[in-house]
Amino acid sequence: MDLDTLTGCLASSACLVTQTTSGFIIGMLLFLVAVGLTLIFGVLKVVNFSHGAFYMFGAYFAMTAYQLTGSFALAMLCGAAGTALLGLIFERVFMSRVYGRDVLMQVLVCYAFVLIFDDVVRMIWGPEFKSMGMPAAFQVPPLFIAGGVVPPYYLLLISVALLAAIILGLGLSRTRIGKVIRAAAHNPGMVSALGINTGLIYGGVFALGGMLAGLAGALAAPVRSLTPGMGFSVLIESFIVTVIGGMGSILGALIGALLIGMIRSFGSLGFPLFTEGLMYLFMVIVLVSRPTGLFGKEVA
């Protein structure tokens, strides 16, 4: 335990800015993964245990696209679009067979795909650590805000993730498609009886969730190292986020993700060995006091 560093940091504005930004980075990436998880759960009533693989694929797709074309925008697009397609195929071919079945079966199918996807990545890109490298456009001197160092890429990352959150939130609450999705979450039988193809909705929601995770992976690719199995720790953390925020709540995912981001960022100063433990401790406290999460409704 290193409380002196923590209090020292809290007292200096430079350190405060640096740690808050890094908390935001962790939080926003987690949010993108967790919101897909929570959306898929809300509509399809399954927990996509292989969701971390989409994050991983997003990162690898982006890296390959960036190496081939040299365009950062295209890399992001490839990461998001590739995983969306993957999500659609995965849902239509495999996951749709286990809806309404025992949790054991759903977990098993996803477990199988975690194994398969990790090995596929190992086959295509090799088992060693890879790095995409920072795009040339962002290789500029960092900004100094109140004495704290903030790389410009971090600002882009945070704003893209925030933009995604706003579009998603407005899209679900204001548009017709959003209404249909919410209706399908409530009563798929009725939605289907009204002449709407629920299979398409399910596939679309899964693709959307996969795309958000893929986008998170693509955004993370320049700042994190890429390795097969990189998705799993992200999956666990984003699950903790959804448990804290409440399953099925987008606002909950956002708040939960930011809380976890800050806990990780400031916790690594005060409790370097116990940072992960802090996250779990926080989850346990929320679970015990509010079993459905901070913003969760009773799950039907």
Place this chain on the structure above:
Amino acid sequence: MTELQAEQASKVLDNSVTQAKPRPNRDALIALAVFVVLALLPMLTSSKFLLDFVIRCAAYGLFATSLNLLVGYTGLTSFGHGMFFGLGAYGFGLMMQKTGVAVPVAFVATLAITFVVALVIGAICVRLKEIYFAFVTLAFQMLIHSTILSWVSLTGGDQGLRGGIPRPPFLGIDLSNHLHLYIVSCALLVIGLFLMHQIAQSPFGYTLRMIRDNATRASFIGIDVWRAKLTIFVLAALFASTGGIIMALFVSGAYPEFAYWTISGEGIFINMLGGVTTFLGPMVGTALFLILNDTVTRVTEYHGIVLGIVILFFAIGLRKGLMDFVIEWYAQRRERSGERAS
């Protein structure tokens, strides 16, 4: 398994269920006979490979069967059961390395530690709805794994407990002798299975089945569901921990992989492979899984893909474990011979 399938399965099992009165004496005799056969095995064959295989079966079998107490009997899909396997291996290994107490003392002390940890984690988890339960147990597994990785001074971090576990002889048993280790593993396996079978056949075991089928009704007739779930969670953890202890003795060490989530995944897969509707399904699954795993890792470096496809084949294609087919076949044959007789 859907309720419909569970119903079919219970119909299939009906013959045996109506006869199944708790018969500890008969069970004890069978257990003794199995133990004698296993103990005589080294006389017939000197193949170290086969004996090693039985020891690994003992470790994984205890783990998988205890998981079945949760998944199959109580309907608690734990996805973090492997943490107790790892806890057993590390607890026992550390106890032997650091304190140098006698083996039985370390054994009991490890089980005591597991008891306390399982009680705390179980108290938090068993209240949760099924998918939450699966993931929160998984989260705790990852917590224990990351603690092992980061507490380098105690656990050796990602290198694991190295330098071997000292195994001083006790009561004339020398566990560094391969044959002695084999006999002790068999004994632990048989005793463990016997005890778990007694639990499954006891009134408490039938309470668990009722909770699985209809928890609301169970609580209406006055069963404390939370307490029953917690009890079986802790009991299952103790057996999983015993499996971990056997594993630590076998490899003379403990590695972070023992506490990694894949162990839990393998446990679930083993249960699926053998079938969760019979008591011995997980044991059959264990043998199948170990054979499968050994073959696949020898043939290809990408064993994840092969295992994944096998899992998909069972989960989406067959939807049942091997023992479920055997039981069905047996019941059908019986029915047919019954028709012929009448």
